Amino acid sequence: MPTSPVRVGVVFGGASGEHDVSIRSAATVIKGLTDPSNQQRFQVTPLYIDREGRWWPDTVANSVLQQMAALANDQLPQPLPAQGLRQLPVDPDCIDVWYPVLHGPNGEDGTVQGLFTLMQQPFVGSGVLGSAVGMDKLAMKAAFAAAGIAQVPYIGVNAADLENPQQLERLLISLEGELGYPCFVKPANLGSSVGISKVRNRDELLAGLQLAAKLDPRLVVEQGVKARELECAVLGRQHLRASVVGEVRFDADWYDYETKYTEGRSQTLIPAPLSDEVSQRIQTMAIDACRAVHAFGQARVDVFYDEADDRLWLNEINTLPGFTSQSMYPTLWEASGFPLPQLVAELVATAQE
Ligand SMILES: Nc1ncnc2c1ncn2[C@@H]1O[C@H](COP(=O)(O)OP(=O)(O)O)[C@@H](O)[C@H]1O
Ligand SMILES: [Mg+2]
Structure with a gap:
């Protein structure tokens, strides 16, 4: 007897710097789920989150997937609702498994995972704790x-400490003493190497700290390794x-x-x-x-x-690793004997465990 398909809600886009990558990742996930080898095991509803955090139904999501690029505000249905999530663009009872394909803040960090947890619905990937801890x-x-x-030696820094000249001096001395040069200065919560500097002397260290502090209140400085x-x-x-x-x-x-x-x-x-x-x-x-x-x-x-x-x-x-057709995650699994359709089917299955 044929079983009814699993209804998968693929959520992509997102209010993050990695919005565009997310669109390409979602296209790959959907390609895998709808591959003929999955024999219509899945019925996909794509849902799009724009750069300002508004959620849109499959009609909008499909146009984004078609043009493989974000829609400008004036291409979205008008009048635009307020930013952020106001209501789900789909009846949650029509989705069996949620599949977030969102990279970076507001998606990889436990926020959307918290929403699905409160809804008591299964979703692909880590829960709130793993997502939040893994992001920062x-x-x-x-x-x-x-x-x-x-791990390589590192020191955590509060961006606020850079404001106080005495604290800053003490910080620079401990960074130089404990880590030395070269070292890497990173904002704790970005990705794609954004805001990261490799620094080789005190002037560069100071500049690197100031740059990262503009992006995040939490910074990490690490000893550089070859x-x-x-x-x-x-x-x-x-x-x-x-x-x-x-x-x-x-x-x-x-x-x-x-x-x-x-x-x-x-x-x-x-x-x-x-x-x-x-x-x-x-x-x-x-x-x-x-x-x-x-x-x-x-x-x-x-x-x-x-x-x-x-x-x-x-x-x-x-x-929530990159999942474009060129990304390391699906490519590594392909080389390990899990072609894309089987990989995404397996991921949906882990959500249902
Ligand atoms: N401690 C380090 N020693 C040497 N290279 C580093 C170190 N930390 C980061 N890098 C370089 O910077 C890149 C980005 O750093 P990473 O911590 O992976 O940030 P992101 O989350 O943005 O990918 C790494 O892929 C590596 O090339
Ligand atoms: Mg990295």
Whole structure:
């Protein structure tokens, strides 16, 4: 007897700097769910959140997916409602599983996960805790440290402390003494390398701190390491599985915004050329990282590997990793024997566990 299809609400766009990437990620997710090999197991309702946080029904969502770009305010149905979520553009009883495909603040950080939790409806990916802890680099590092996972030395900074000359002087002395140069200054809550500086002396350190402080009240400063950049994808709920390990290589000093998003400036190697032993250590670290922040469903874990000293450091976890056709997360699973249609079907299944 044919079972009725699972009705999946794919929510994308979002009030975040990664709005445009989210549109491309959602297109890939929907392509997988509606692939003929899934034999109409899923009925997809796309829902669009514009840059100002308004939620729109499938009619609007489909035009965004068609043009693969955000709609300008004057292309949206008028009059525009107030910003933010005012009401759901779909009857929640017509959705079986919610599938947030939102990157960055207001989507990857536990906010939308809290909404679905209150609605008592299943959704793909981590819950409030894992999403929130995974988003904030300081909270994330504290959780990794508590779990005993190796990380590069770092110091957390309150942006407000930069305002006070005495506190600032003390801070600079401790950063220089404990971390040295080069070091990396990061806002705790962005992504895509936005607001990150690699600094080599006190003037650059000060400039880096001031730049990051404009973007976030919470900052992280990390000792710079020379290392290969490796990524591992995790999938599952009760039982977490790790993919083959991939590597990002680029012809730049570090993986900054321009290098990330300029065609041809970086390449990925899947699988990364590594011994089985090192790959396995990375896979174990990826699963440990998920457990440390209580991430599940999907996550991409990024690590630094110092080949000369055979040392690994956990860099970060992404609980809603990029999912465009070129993104590392689906590509790593493809190379691990889970083609896209099977991967998204598995992700929906983890929400229903
Ligand atoms: N401690 C570090 N040592 C060396 N390179 C670093 C360090 N921290 C960050 N980087 C470089 O900056 C990039 C972006 O940093 P990351 O913490 O991953 O931020 P984002 O969340 O924006 O991706 C990394 O991919 C790496 O190239
Ligand atoms: Mg990163």
